Amino acid sequence: MRPTGAVPILTLGDVVLVSIQVELHDELVLRLQQDLAQQVADTGARGVVIDVSAIDIVDSFLAKVLHDISATAAMLASTAIVVGIRPAVAITLVELGLPLRGVRTAPSVNAAFAMLGVRAASERPHVPPGSPVSPDGRLPSGDRGREDDPRAHDHLPREPRVREMW
Amino acid sequence: MAMTFDQNANDDVADFLLEHEERITEDWLRVGFFAQHGSQDVEQARADCRAVLAAIADAARSGRAHDPAAPGFLQVRALLGDLVAMRTRHGESPSQTALELSRLKQPVLDLWTRHRGNEANHVAHTVLLSTALDTLRLAVVETALSAGADIIAYQQQQLMELSTPVIKLWDNVLAVPLIGTLDSARSQVAMESLLQAIVDHQAAVAILDITGVPTIDTMVAQHLLKTAMAARLMGAECVISGIRPQIAQTMVQLGIELGEVNTRGTLADALAYALRRIGLSVNRAETA
Amino acid sequence: MEARVVTIATELDIVRVRQAVRDVAVRGRFSLVEQTKLVTAASELARNALVHGGGGEVTVQVEPVGTGTRVRLVFVDHGPGIADLDQALTDGFTTGSGLGLGLGGARRLVDEFHIESAPGRGTTVTISSTSGGAVR
The missing domain is CATH 3.30.750.24 (STAS domain)
Structure with missing residues (x-):
């Protein structure tokens, strides 16, 4: 764990996990973005899980940063997943014209870990849409590696076009 | 022109209402609003009548028989609010309520004429009494209308929730x-x-x-x-x-x-x- | 009507503006979604005033309307102003580093939106929202 202002970054196996628990000002957001990229590069993590369930507003600035983190992670051969966007925040982002196209999302940290092919330690597996699943409904055993099952990308953005931005 | 009555008349009318409280109550239980007590028992209706009379007397004594916002009439609203809301829920319209209330006036005026009809300022007192009872009607109808609005808002909300089950x-x-x-x-x-x-x-x-x-x-x-x-x-x-x-x-x-x-x-x-x-x-x- | 002024001079002030607006929205009994939209719009406009206007201030006004509450926010900066308002309100237009959704996006989140600006005369953006919008 290394401190980045008030936002601690954890490394669990080959996943980098960050849970944002404080009201972020812009400088803190930018530092987090830099530190995450550094951490992914240093550890070769296969996934970055960003838990925003404590965040009660996401404006276009933070949305852009989440988007950039995803793009940066992809360039570093990693997958970023944003977890726990609240309903009111989701509605506002959509109204704002920012459906975070290209950013992967999951309802919980466990679900995000399952999407990355990592079994979270504590709970029974939550199988999110599109995660690699064998026909009997169990998570496949063994390491999925980075070459994910193509089905895992199935639920990537499917935004319809309502406005031009979308 | 604001209606003003001299304080003697105010006191006279207030005293009259309190003095004949029992008689008026019995009359009211026979006609109009309080006669339709429905599920309410008679004792409760009687108590309501007495409380309403005391409240009107209070408004008259304070010189505000014409003012539906006078403390006396505010008491009436609080007192009859539930009763009126219940009637509204059962489908009684505010105009029906108004009609029921208008029937309360005649027995009181009759009683006044029988007892004090030959006094010099008879007309002024009658007008004052009549005003007080009209104000009562206005205050209660206002309560009925706002109860109706509350019900509509509540039902809208309910419909909204009912119609979108998850x-x-x-x-x-x-x-x-x-x-x-x-x-x-x-x-x-x-x-x-x-x-x-x-x-x-x-x-x-x-x-x-x-x-x-x-x-x-x-x-x-x-x-x-x-x-x-x-x-x-x-x-x-x-x-x-x-x-x-x-x-x-x-x-x-x-x-x-x-x-x-x-x-x-x-x-x-x-x-x-x-x-x-x-x-x-x-x-x-x-x-x- | 109750009013309060928050200065916008640093990035930390954007957070302060959000907190001030959240505060009045909660007290004005805005629903969670209404609150979030208003606070997000305020955040966009505060950042706009800071980044493009070189700082400024926001006046937060609260007044009762019918059974609800109206919150009106007036953002004033004394920056270079905007020459082409239509262009500035177009999604995707930006002179800074963001997504260019600041003004246009904020407009979609509130009931009323009004902007006044001219080159050299700074920019004033007024927005307002009223609680109780979901059930009319």
Whole structure:
């Protein structure tokens, strides 16, 4: 764990996990973005899980940063997943014209870990849409590696076009 | 011109009402408003009459017999509020209530004429009494009207909630069957309750079924699309099922595209899809 | 009507503006979604005033309307102003580093939106929202 202002970054196996628990000002957001990229590069993590369930507003600035983190992670051969966007925040982002196209999302940290092919330690597996699943409904055993099952990308953005931005 | 009465007249009328409280109560229980006590027992109605008389007397004594905001009449509102609200719920209109209340006036004026009819300032007192009883009527009708407005607002809210149930179909699979015409407010409520349910149930797939929706306009279609996008942001997938052929045609003519939102013909198809999505398959049971 | 002024001079002030607006929205009994939309719009406009206007201030006004509450926010900066308002309100237009959704996006989140600007005369953006919008 290394401190980045008030936002601690954890490394669990080959996943980098960050849970944002404080009201972020812009400088803190930018530092987090830099530190995450550094951490992914240093550890070769296969996934970055960003838990925003404590965040009660996401404006276009933070949305852009989440988007950039995803793009940066992809360039570093990693997958970023944003977890726990609240309903009111989701509605506002959509109204704002920012459906975070290209950013992967999951309802919980466990679900995000399952999407990355990592079994979270504590709970029974939550199988999110599109995660690699064998026909009997169990998570496949063994390491999925980075070459994910193509089905895992199935639920990537499917935004319809309502406005031009979308 | 503000109605003013000299203090003697005010006191006279107030004293008269209190003095003949019992007689007036008995008269009131025979006619009009208090006669229709319905489920209420007579003793309660009698107590109400006495309290109302005391309150009118109080308003008269303070020189505000004409003022529905006088403390006395505010007491009346508080006292009769529940009674009036109950009658409104049972379908009594404010004008019926007003009619019932207007019948309270005559017995009081008759009583006054019998006892004090030959006094010099008889007319002024009669006018004052009449004014006080009219104000009573006004205050109660106002209460009835606001009770009606409260009921309408409450029913609207109830209808809104009733008409957008969120149903759990399976672990991590939710459905909202929408029925009837969707307006902006209703689709907003449906959207918000579905998204909240996604959090509560950790849903992976949410199905919006519009089989029961007769028509869809551009705005409602946009709401459906926004719901699908918001659900995606929360890590769930939204499937829209039950788009009837006529609706699909209308939507195309209106230039509405559902784009890449997942759609299925029927709720059953959507459920089958959702189960596959969470890694389950449905098989015929082996017969023994 | 009750009013309060928050200065916008640093990035930390954007957070302060959000907190001030959240505060009045909660007290004005805005629904959670209404609150989030208003606070997000305020955040966009505060950042706009800071980044493009070189700082400024926001006046937060609260007044009762019918059974609800109206919150009006007036953002004033004394920056270079905007020459082409239509262009500035277009999604995707930006002179800074963001997504260019600041003004246009904020407009979609509130009931009323009004902007006044001219080159050399700074920019004033007024927005307002009223609680109780979901059930009319």
